[in-house]
Amino acid sequence: MAATIRDIRKQTGLSLATISKYLNGGNVLPENREKIEASIRDLHYEVNEIARGLVTNRTKTIGMIVYDIESMFSGVLIRHVGDFLRKEGYALLVCDSCNDEAIEADNVRFLLNKKVEGIVITPVSWKADFLLPAQHKNVPVVLMDRSFAGTDFDCVKIDNRAAGYRAAQYLIKRGHRRIAIIASSVEYTGWERYKGFKEAMDEQGLSLPEEYCRIGVHTIEFGYESMQKLLGLSERPTAVLMTNYETSLGAVMAVNESEYDCPDDISMMGFDDLIMSHVVKPKLCMVVQPMKEMCEKAVGLILTQINNPEDRPPIELSMGTTLRDGNSVKPLQ
Amino acid sequence: MAATIRDIRKQTGLSLATISKYLNGGNVLPENREKIEASIRDLHYEVNEIARGLVTNRTKTIGMIVYDIESMFSGVLIRHVGDFLRKEGYALLVCDSCNDEAIEADNVRFLLNKKVEGIVITPVSWKADFLLPAQHKNVPVVLMDRSFAGTDFDCVKIDNRAAGYRAAQYLIKRGHRRIAIIASSVEYTGWERYKGFKEAMDEQGLSLPEEYCRIGVHTIEFGYESMQKLLGLSERPTAVLMTNYETSLGAVMAVNESEYDCPDDISMMGFDDLIMSHVVKPKLCMVVQPMKEMCEKAVGLILTQINNPEDRPPIELSMGTTLRDGNSVKPLQ
DNA sequence: GCAAAACAGCGAAACGTTACGCGTTTGTTC
DNA sequence: GAACAAACGCGTAACGTTTCGCTGTTTTGC
Numbered sequence: 001m002a003a004t005i006r007d008i009r010k011q012t013g014l015s016l017a018t019i020s021k022y023l024n025g026g027n028v029l030p031e032n033r034e035k036i037e038a039s040i041r042d043l044h045y046e047v048n049e050i051a052r053g054l055v056t057n058r059t060k061t062i063g064m065i066v067y068d069i070e071s072m073f074s075g076v077l078i079r080h081v082g083d084f085l086r087k088e089g090y091a092l093l094v095c096d097s098c099n100d101e102a103i104e105a106d107n108v109r110f111l112l113n114k115k116v117e118g119i120v121i122t123p124v125s126w127k128a129d130f131l132l133p134a135q136h137k138n139v140p141v142v143l144m145d146r147s148f149a150g151t152d153f154d155c156v157k158i159d160n161r162a163a164g165y166r167a168a169q170y171l172i173k174r175g176h177r178r179i180a181i182i183a184s185s186v187e188y189t190g191w192e193r194y195k196g197f198k199e200a201m202d203e204q205g206l207s208l209p210e211e212y213c214r215i216g217v218h219t220i221e222f223g224y225e226s227m228q229k230l231l232g233l234s235e236r237p238t239a240v241l242m243t244n245y246e247t248s249l250g251a252v253m254a255v256n257e258s259e260y261d262c263p264d265d266i267s268m269m270g271f272d273d274l275i276m277s278h279v280v281k282p283k284l285c286m287v288v289q290p291m292k293e294m295c296e297k298a299v300g301l302i303l304t305q306i307n308n309p310e311d312r313p314p315i316e317l318s319m320g321t322t323l324r325d326g327n328s329v330k331p332l333q
Numbered sequence: 334m335a336a337t338i339r340d341i342r343k344q345t346g347l348s349l350a351t352i353s354k355y356l357n358g359g360n361v362l363p364e365n366r367e368k369i370e371a372s373i374r375d376l377h378y379e380v381n382e383i384a385r386g387l388v389t390n391r392t393k394t395i396g397m398i399v400y401d402i403e404s405m406f407s408g409v410l411i412r413h414v415g416d417f418l419r420k421e422g423y424a425l426l427v428c429d430s431c432n433d434e435a436i437e438a439d440n441v442r443f444l445l446n447k448k449v450e451g452i453v454i455t456p457v458s459w460k461a462d463f464l465l466p467a468q469h470k471n472v473p474v475v476l477m478d479r480s481f482a483g484t485d486f487d488c489v490k491i492d493n494r495a496a497g498y499r500a501a502q503y504l505i506k507r508g509h510r511r512i513a514i515i516a517s518s519v520e521y522t523g524w525e526r527y528k529g530f531k532e533a534m535d536e537q538g539l540s541l542p543e544e545y546c547r548i549g550v551h552t553i554e555f556g557y558e559s560m561q562k563l564l565g566l567s568e569r570p571t572a573v574l575m576t577n578y579e580t581s582l583g584a585v586m587a588v589n590e591s592e593y594d595c596p597d598d599i600s601m602m603g604f605d606d607l608i609m610s611h612v613v614k615p616k617l618c619m620v621v622q623p624m625k626e627m628c629e630k631a632v633g634l635i636l637t638q639i640n641n642p643e644d645r646p647p648i649e650l651s652m653g654t655t656l657r658d659g660n661s662v663k664p665l666q
Numbered sequence: 667g668c669a670a671a672a673c674a675g676c677g678a679a680a681c682g683t684t685a686c687g688c689g690t691t692t693g694t695t696c
Numbered sequence: 697g698a699a700c701a702a703a704c705g706c707g708t709a710a711c712g713t714t715t716c717g718c719t720g721t722t723t724t725g726c
Contacts, residue, residue: 002470004712015676020714029674050386050448051712055681059383061426061447069412072405079402079429086428091447093394094427095419096412114394114424115383137335337682348706353684362704384682388711 003043011039023047053115061091062302063111065104065121067146067187069096072274073245074122077144080295081120088303090117097124099218105130112137118302122146126188128153140305142298146187147316154301156317158289160189163321164196164243167269167287170323171239172204175332176267180212180237182226182247187218193243193271212237223250231258231266238332239267245274248284263330273324283326290319336376344372356380386448394424395635396444398437398454400479400520402429405607406578407455410477413628414453421636423450430457432551438463445470451635455479459521461486473638475631479520480649487634489650491622493522496654497529497576500602500620503656504572505537508665509600513545513570515559515580520551526576526604545570556583564591564599571665572600578607581617596663606657616659623652 005019012019012035022028022036039045053059062085066074074096082092093116097104104124111119112133118140121131128151134141135152143155171179181197184190194215201208211233214226223242227250230237242248248270255262262268262282273288297317338352345352345368355361355369372378386392395418399407407429415425426449430437437457444452445466451473454464461484467474468485476488504512514530517523527548534541544566547559556575560583563570575581581603588595595601595615606621630650 006712016713017677017715018675021675024714027673032674046446048448048712049446050383050392051681052714053383053681054387054683054712055714057681069415070405070408072403072408075403075405075408078411078427082402082427082429086443091426091443093424094411094415096415110419110424113379113382115381339682349683350685350707351705354705357684360704365705381682384711385684386711387682387713388684390711 002048003045004048005045007043008036008039008045011042012036059115059117060089061093061114061116063093063095063107063114063116063119065095065097065107065111065119065123067097067104067122067124068099069094071246073145073272076274076291077122077295080292081299084296084299088299090303099124101125101130108133112139117306118142120144120298120302123148124187138309140302140309142302142305144294144298146189148188152314154305154315154317156294156298156301156319157189158294158321159318160192161196161199163271163287164193164198164241165200166196166321166323167193167241167243167271168197168200170285171241171267171269171329172200172206174267174329176239176329177206178212178235178237178239179206179208180214180230180240181208181243182214182216182223182230182240182251183243184218184222184247185215190215190218190243197241197243218244218246220246220250220253223247224254225250227251227254228258231255231260236266239269239329241269243271245270245272248272248286252284263328267329269329282328284328285326286324287321288324289321294319335381336378337381338378340376341369341372341378344375345369392448392450393422394426394447394449396426396428396440396447396449396452398428398430398440398444398452398456400430400437400455400457401432402427404579406478406605409607409624410455410628413625414632417629417632421632423636432457434458434463441467445472450639451475453477453631453635456481457520471642473635473642475635475638477627477631479522481521485647487638487648487650489627489631489634489652490522491627491654492651493525494529494532496604496620497526497531497574498533499529499654499656500526500574500576500604501530501533503618504574504600504602504662505533505539507600507662509572509662510539511545511568511570511572512539512541513547513563513573514541514576515547515549515556515563515573515584516576517551517555517580518548523548523551523576530574530576551577551579553579553583553586556580557587558583560584560587561591564588564593569599572602572662574602576604578603578605581605581619585617596661600662602662615661617661618659619657620654621657622654627652 005016008019009016014032018028019036064078064081068074078094085092093111093114095107097107101124108130119134120142122145123143126148128148131141141153143153145157147155147157183194216222223246230240242251260266268284270284270286273286338349341352342349347365351361352369397411397414401407411427418425426444426447428440430440434457441463452467453475455478456476459481461481464474474486476486478490480488480490516527549555556579563573575584593599601617603617603619606619
């Protein structure tokens with residue numbers, strides 16, 4: 001059906017080798033170049049990437065596995081990673097792990113089977129085991145947002161501990177003493193943010209009663225329930241830090257439905273300035289990650305690994321965060 | 334590097350043809366079957382989909398183009414379409430049009446170049462021109478959510494006119510007379526919903542002053558500005574219908590930031606029950622689309638077209654919507 | 667001018683599958 | 697036990713590229 005280089009050979013009288021050379025940017029005699037170009041226009045020829053892939057062993061395709069595609073965080077990631085890859089002629093195969101380790105492992109196998117040249121992933125699992133098949137096949141992997149201790153994969157994330165630390169500082173500086181935290185223990189990210197938070201509290205000699213410490217899963221529901229419990233305490237905290245997007249939302253919901261007002265009765269601080277944060281009232285103070293830059297770095301890392309497959313120690317990029325002001329934190333006298 | 338069927342031939346002594354037959358589910362003598370299976374285990378053999386694709390002309394890959402991946406609507410669509418496809422062994426290549434017709438046209442070319450077997454798309458453009466290359470190459474296309482008048486593509490969407498009509502009715506039944514609408518004129522969907530709304534208003538003999546009719550683009554900003562303008566009118570509407578997710582959010586923002594209260598000062602009704610709607614206060618009354626079912630149908634349509642490429646008239650599936658109660662509409666005695 | 671070097675082009679062999687048409691074996695029936 | 701059908705297996709030719717090693721032909725530098 002579609003034209004092949006054989007058809008071009010027929011029209012131009014040149015050999016397959018020469019035509020292929022032209023297609024790949026090699027030098028060809030000007031008159032031959034013209035012949036080929038005319039023929040390509042005439043036949044509407046387009047390179048068959050499948051056939052090319054078979055011999056070059058390259059598919060110009062990258063796989064992306066996100067922990068949960070319904071999270072807006074994932075949407076933003078996919079957009080930017082996709083954009084940057086497109087500029088390099090790569091396509092993006094998207095898989096959703098639905099926060100499930102088994103699905104995640106399956107996704108890796110699926111993508112490898114599709115012969116992707118690299119995998120960008122926001123992992124669900126704590127351990128790197130499920131990535132072994134990729135390592136085995138020498139398919140480069142770049143972790144985003146989350147990572148595991150002591151593995152040999154490139155990784156792009158924020159300095160989670162510093163982010164937690166600064167968020168706590170922000171609240172403390174504004175006079176808060178009874179500060180609660182809602183964090184996720186499901187992934188590395190959550191723990192680090194928690195540790196940073198704890199560090200700042202300890203430094204100031206502030207105690208963190210057990211009931212102020214809501215460590216659980218990474219869901220809207222958990223944020224919601226946790227905030228409800230915090231609001232129900234006889235000694236309510238004056239401020240709450242939510243260390244991820246989902247719990248931030250859940251917590252806002254709970255406050256909005258309660259009899260309490262933010263920031264008058266309770267101050268709140270969230271994570272990740274995705275669009276939804278603008279729409280909730282009050283406007284949340286938050287820690288924001290440089291999403292676009294992270295994606296750019298991740299794409300850069302995966303492409304260098306693909307193009308220079310030398311053995312080098314893994315690179316871990318830790319990006320800074322910024323604090324965005326809002327009106328959800330009330331300064332206490 | 335990786336094992337091929339030639340390696341299996343060497344181990345089993347069988348021919349390539351027999352092994353291929355086995356791999357594709359053909360009948361093989363039990364003893365040979367065992368030999369092959371043992372060899373596959375031994376060599377960790379996996380079919381090379383690229384090579385298979387070259388001869389079968391099938392890539393087991395579908396392309397999905399969304400009008401804007403940062404919209405949560407798109408996220409949900411991608412998730413479900415991806416899920417359903419996965420069950421059939423298909424992978425999903427995702428492209429983002431960023432609400433830009435030029436990028437959209439480019440996406441189609443890109444996907445065709447990647448040899449996808451079909452394209453599922455929520456189009457930005459009003460005209461089908463940019464899909465011509467797909468039609469030309471006999472690559473099936475299924476439109477989702479939005480469509481164009483009189484084209485020959487399968488399409489899955491809701492009955493937008495009925496949805497607009499029912500939403501208006503809901504408000505009218507609760508005593509509202511001065512009802513405004515915020516809709517998008519950018520895509521078909523928005524117009525249809527507007528028409529349904531207008532029809533219900535006309536039937537009840539209710540007038541729709543020009544300043545109650547905010548027809549514009551499909552963005553949070555537009556929803557925000559429109560609501561601000563409506564609230565600033567000397568004769569404010571008692572209720573506002575927002576006909577898509579983005580404008581619903583923007584409108585909620587505007588009300589939240591204003592001096593007015595919903596539903597006491599103004600009633601609101603939105604579209605699309607995505608997660609964000611739970612988090613905003615008040616809980617919005619809304620028209621909800623059967624997202625998952627729509628995706629299932631879309632995948633079904635694209636797969637039938639792929640597997641039975643007979644010429645048949647295009648199928649347009651119009652799904653029903655449901656009204657979800659909230660507390661953003663105040664009954665006026 | 668002449669050897670050496672650089673350049674263009676070519677044929678043929680990959681890459682790892684599936685598809686086709688034809689033998690060979692096996693089993694059934696009269 | 698002959699005849700025939702069904703089941704199974706095989707060799708080989710695709711699929712549409714790239715790549716390798718080779719042959720001529722031009723350019724370069726002294």
